[in-house]
Amino acid sequence: MAEYQTHAYDVLVIGAGGSGLRTAIEASAAGARVGVITKSLLGKAHTVMAEGGVAAALGNVDERDNWRVHFSDTMRGGQYINNWRMAELHAKEAPDRVRELEAWGAVFDRTKEGRILQRNFGGHRYPRLAHVGDRTGLEMIRTLQDHGIHQGMEVHMECTVLTLLMDGGRVAGAFGYDRERGHFLLFPAKAVVLATGGIGRAYRITSNSWEYTGDGHALAYHAGATLMDMEFVQFHPTGMVWPPSVQGILVTEGVRGEGGVLRNSHGRRFMFDDIPENYRNQTADNPEEGWRYTQGDKNARRPPELLTRDHVARCIVREIKEGRGSPHGGVYLDISWIKEKLPNSEEHIKRKLPSMYHQFKQLADIDITKEPMEIGPTTHYMMGGVRVDAETQMSSVPGLFAAGECAAGLHGANRLGGNSLSDLLVFGKRAGQYAACFAKENGDIAVDSVQVERAAREALLPFERGQKAGAEGAYQIQHDLQSMMQDLVGIVRKESEMKQALEGIQKLRERASRAGVNGNREFNNGWHTAMDLPNLLSVSEAITRAALEREESRGAHFRDDWPEKNPEYGKFNILVRQGRDGGMQITREPLAEMPHELKQVIEEMK
Amino acid sequence: MATATFRIWRGNDRGGKFQDYTTEVSEGMVVLDAVLKVQAEQANDMAVRWNCKAGKCGSCSSEINGNPKLMCMTRLSTLDLTQAVTVEPMRTFPLIKDLATDVSWNFHVKKTIRKFAPRKPDFSDGSWRMGQKDVNRIQEFRKCIECFLCQDVCHVLREHKKFDQFIGPRFFVHTAALEMHPLDTDTRTEDLKDKHNVGYCNITTCCRKVCPEEITITENAIIPLKERVVDEYYDPLRKLVMKIIGAK
Ligand SMILES: Cc1cc2nc3c(=O)[nH]c(=O)nc-3n(C[C@H](O)[C@H](O)[C@H](O)COP(=O)(O)OP(=O)(O)OC[C@H]3O[C@@H](n4cnc5c(N)ncnc54)[C@H](O)[C@@H]3O)c2cc1C
Ligand code: SF4
Ligand code: SF4
Ligand code: FES
Numbered sequence: 001m002a003e004y005q006t007h008a009y010d011v012l013v014i015g016a017g018g019s020g021l022r023t024a025i026e027a028s029a030a031g032a033r034v035g036v037i038t039k040s041l042l043g044k045a046h047t048v049m050a051e052g053g054v055a056a057a058l059g060n061v062d063e064r065d066n067w068r069v070h071f072s073d074t075m076r077g078g079q080y081i082n083n084w085r086m087a088e089l090h091a092k093e094a095p096d097r098v099r100e101l102e103a104w105g106a107v108f109d110r111t112k113e114g115r116i117l118q119r120n121f122g123g124h125r126y127p128r129l130a131h132v133g134d135r136t137g138l139e140m141i142r143t144l145q146d147h148g149i150h151q152g153m154e155v156h157m158e159c160t161v162l163t164l165l166m167d168g169g170r171v172a173g174a175f176g177y178d179r180e181r182g183h184f185l186l187f188p189a190k191a192v193v194l195a196t197g198g199i200g201r202a203y204r205i206t207s208n209s210w211e212y213t214g215d216g217h218a219l220a221y222h223a224g225a226t227l228m229d230m231e232f233v234q235f236h237p238t239g240m241v242w243p244p245s246v247q248g249i250l251v252t253e254g255v256r257g258e259g260g261v262l263r264n265s266h267g268r269r270f271m272f273d274d275i276p277e278n279y280r281n282q283t284a285d286n287p288e289e290g291w292r293y294t295q296g297d298k299n300a301r302r303p304p305e306l307l308t309r310d311h312v313a314r315c316i317v318r319e320i321k322e323g324r325g326s327p328h329g330g331v332y333l334d335i336s337w338i339k340e341k342l343p344n345s346e347e348h349i350k351r352k353l354p355s356m357y358h359q360f361k362q363l364a365d366i367d368i369t370k371e372p373m374e375i376g377p378t379t380h381y382m383m384g385g386v387r388v389d390a391e392t393q394m395s396s397v398p399g400l401f402a403a404g405e406c407a408a409g410l411h412g413a414n415r416l417g418g419n420s421l422s423d424l425l426v427f428g429k430r431a432g433q434y435a436a437c438f439a440k441e442n443g444d445i446a447v448d449s450v451q452v453e454r455a456a457r458e459a460l461l462p463f464e465r466g467q468k469a470g471a472e473g474a475y476q477i478q479h480d481l482q483s484m485m486q487d488l489v490g491i492v493r494k495e496s497e498m499k500q501a502l503e504g505i506q507k508l509r510e511r512a513s514r515a516g517v518n519g520n521r522e523f524n525n526g527w528h529t530a531m532d533l534p535n536l537l538s539v540s541e542a543i544t545r546a547a548l549e550r551e552e553s554r555g556a557h558f559r560d561d562w563p564e565k566n567p568e569y570g571k572f573n574i575l576v577r578q579g580r581d582g583g584m585q586i587t588r589e590p591l592a593e594m595p596h597e598l599k600q601v602i603e604e605m606k
Numbered sequence: 607m608a609t610a611t612f613r614i615w616r617g618n619d620r621g622g623k624f625q626d627y628t629t630e631v632s633e634g635m636v637v638l639d640a641v642l643k644v645q646a647e648q649a650n651d652m653a654v655r656w657n658c659k660a661g662k663c664g665s666c667s668s669e670i671n672g673n674p675k676l677m678c679m680t681r682l683s684t685l686d687l688t689q690a691v692t693v694e695p696m697r698t699f700p701l702i703k704d705l706a707t708d709v710s711w712n713f714h715v716k717k718t719i720r721k722f723a724p725r726k727p728d729f730s731d732g733s734w735r736m737g738q739k740d741v742n743r744i745q746e747f748r749k750c751i752e753c754f755l756c757q758d759v760c761h762v763l764r765e766h767k768k769f770d771q772f773i774g775p776r777f778f779v780h781t782a783a784l785e786m787h788p789l790d791t792d793t794r795t796e797d798l799k800d801k802h803n804v805g806y807c808n809i810t811t812c813c814r815k816v817c818p819e820e821i822t823i824t825e826n827a828i829i830p831l832k833e834r835v836v837d838e839y840y841d842p843l844r845k846l847v848m849k850i851i852g853a854k
Pocket of ligand 2: 759809813828
């Protein structure tokens with residue numbers, strides 16, 4: 001084997017977002033030698049962009065809140081195909097994880113009594129999201145980063161993992177490259193934690209950055225791990241639609257939590273027109289009650305704008321399709337109307353939603369304290385991911401763990417806002433703890449030079465092809481994939497279109513295998529994009545195949561040809577794994593039986 | 607469709623030059639959109655950093671027509687497109703390639719600042735009570751997105767290259783956030799004076815003027831830190847009192 005720069009660890013964490021950093025902190029605390037790899041600079045991962053808040057039943061604003069309510073909200077939001085044990089652990093442990101951040105220096109907004117302030121969010125019964133204005137993710141990632149760097153972990157910034165290494169059935173580390181200089185890097189490790197985030201770059205309109213190419217999903221899949229719930233892609237109801245260059249950028253749900261309303265071109269609050277049966281008891285039936293709810297009236301029910309994201313997104317699509325949309329193909333989101341209610345509304349909005357104010361002012365010339373925003377759905381979050389054990393976060397491959405957005409189970413068919421940041425903390429900690437434990441209990445691994453050499457050879461092929469005639473750049477292929485997924489496997493799906501998408505993926509795969517790059521290996525974004533392509537294609541195929549298999553509509557997955565929910569389909573998750581022939585295999589896995597006590601909790605909260 | 611020309615720095619630590627790229631532009635575009643369009647269509651191997659496209663991550667710092675700015679928050683409508691728009695990397699840091707500079711020095715500096723050390727929790731669940739008015743001040747500092755544009759303009763770093771003696775405005779903001787944290791028990795004034803040399807700053811306010819988060823770096827962070835150093839080390843009366851009572 002050629003000589004590669006080598007860094008050996010007990011626990012290798014791939015990803016430096018909230019989940020990766022929380023994992024690394026825990027594993028370091030357990031005495032493991034920890035390495036962290038990130039494609040961007042430290043502190044720039046997606047977590048930094050989270051706005052609205054982190055969900056935890058602290059009960060600081062409404063003392064009726066507790067883990068049981070949070071648990072049942074999460075299950076209801078996920079349409080009951082969540083891993084109930086993960087939902088239980090999450091609801092129980094989130095408050096401690098949030099308080100712990102304060103011990104590490106985080107400064108959340110405060111209640112009058114000086115406790116952590118909590119705000120309303122879609123699908124959460126009580127005000128539950130601890131937050132800092134609308135920059136909660138920044139607070140969280142900076143806190144973890146600043147705490148973590150003093151814990152002894154080594155961080156490899158701007159490095160990308162290309163493949164996981166195996167030693168027999170067990171994971172043995174990873175192989176990748178340094179983006180800045182283009183050198184290959186070898187990371188032997190006794191345990192590996194995937195914390196790579198989501199897949200949003202598979203779609204054209206997305207709130208996600210270039211990083212979200214589903215690397216962790218694809219790495220796990222090729223290492224033999226099982227993926228789950230891949231049909232559930234969350235389209236956030238409110239992304240910017242104009243100007244074109246900002247299409248997809250997120251507008252936080254916090255706008256609606258603070259009293260913002262949705263209107264169509266006729267000025268109608270259309271969300272009142274369609275309130276799903278299982279939320280009717282909890283939803284206001286008139287605007288006045290809705291407003292009172294957002295202002296903290298404990299006897300009021302939430303406005304329909306704060307129904308779950310899947311439902312709100314579909315109502316918006318309906319308004320647009322039926323010709324009641326805004327000029328640039330969205331609908332209106334209006335927070336400025338609260339001037340009718342609050343004397344100092346302008347100041348209030350700027351204080352509660354500073355970065356939204358800033359974002360619209362600078363990017364769209366809109367003053368949100370004075371006029372409505374135009375918004376439409378945007379690809380936002382991946383519920384599906386690596387199937388893991390609820391307690392330990394280990395995948396079906398020994399020594400391979402996953403945490404955060406790239407793991408599946410907690411959110412079921414639809415994630416509630418705020419439940420991701422808490423997911424990162426709760427399961428990041430668990431992954432770190434158990435990965436360190438696994439490394440301690442299991443002996444050394446051996447690196448297989450054949451696997452390494454193969455990966456190195458494949459990574460350099462685009463340069464060889466770059467010189468040949470007919471080689472195509474990676475950007476165009478990625479762009480075509482995004483458009484196709486947006487059109488054929490988007491918010492509203494049907495069989496014929498998804499079959500077309502499968503054929504399209506096959507063709508794109510052929511094109512990708514001919515993709516060439518020019519220039520050299522130094523910080524070459526074209527090369528990087530070429531190497532992300534196979535991951536995006538694997539993930540797109542998994543989404544499409546799982547979505548074809550689910551012949552019903554549930555949560556974020558909506559089928560035009562099967563518009564109803566089918567109770568039979570509520571009894572299993574869909575699994576994706578690589579078959580012996582190398583092809584993608586889809587199976588149905590029955591849900592584990594929920595213990596009686598948890599069933600009772602759900603019953604009580606109905 | 608309208609077009610505009612972007613004069614982008616291409617090169618690495620061994621040398622480089624400006625190269626002109628003409629591309630289509632449309633309403634609402636920001637500089638980052640144009641640069642990424644050039645990258646996708648004309649210069650696949652160009653090095654550009656970005657993540658959020660919304661001024662939240664601090665990745666896309668550069669110098670646009672000579673002004674330190676975030677590319678993603680600079681609308682083309684604010685620039686004169688009848689002339690080529692120059693886009694270059696931050697000049698204070700070593701160049702890696704094209705628009706990407708080596709900012710790793712900043713990450714090393716942070717490690718040299720004494721970390722947060724809270725007092726014992728007020729309650730058995732590990733929590734504290736802090737009023738909103740007590741945290742407003744440091745919440746301003748904690749808005750920092752680590753774009754390092756303030757470091758880029760500071761003459762102590764840019765012209766005088768005091769990288770091994772001076773931590774720069776970003777890290778004075780960071781230190782201020784720790785020093786003024788209502789729960790923190792540690793002190794960083796000695797380091798500020800001897801190791802991090804807050805004294806080198808002569809309050810030119812260049813850093814404050816470029817901060818995309820509009821943090822009042824000089825007035826709210828640096829000046830109060832300088833005052834702390836003065837109070838602790840140069841105030842003769844205080845010095846005497848400290849000596850008598852035997853404090854540090
Ligand atoms: C605009 C926006 C707003 C949001 N607001 C909220 C909110 O208010 N509340 C909430 O709960 N959730 C919110 N979310 C969702 C939440 O922010 C994300 O789900 C969460 O931050 C994901 O964290 P993570 O640690 O799993 O991954 P990330 O933070 O995305 O980190 C992934 C890491 O993996 C690295 N990586 C990926 N692939 C590789 C590879 N091949 N090699 C090496 N490293 C790799 C990346 O570089 C990165 O460091 C929001 C998301 C967005 C986009
Ligand atoms: S005010 Fe001080 S820190 Fe800021 S740029 Fe001027 S010299 Fe540097
Ligand atoms: S203080 Fe302002 S300019 Fe400096 S790094 Fe932070 S956000 Fe950027
Ligand atoms: S891309 Fe995040 S600040 Fe510009």
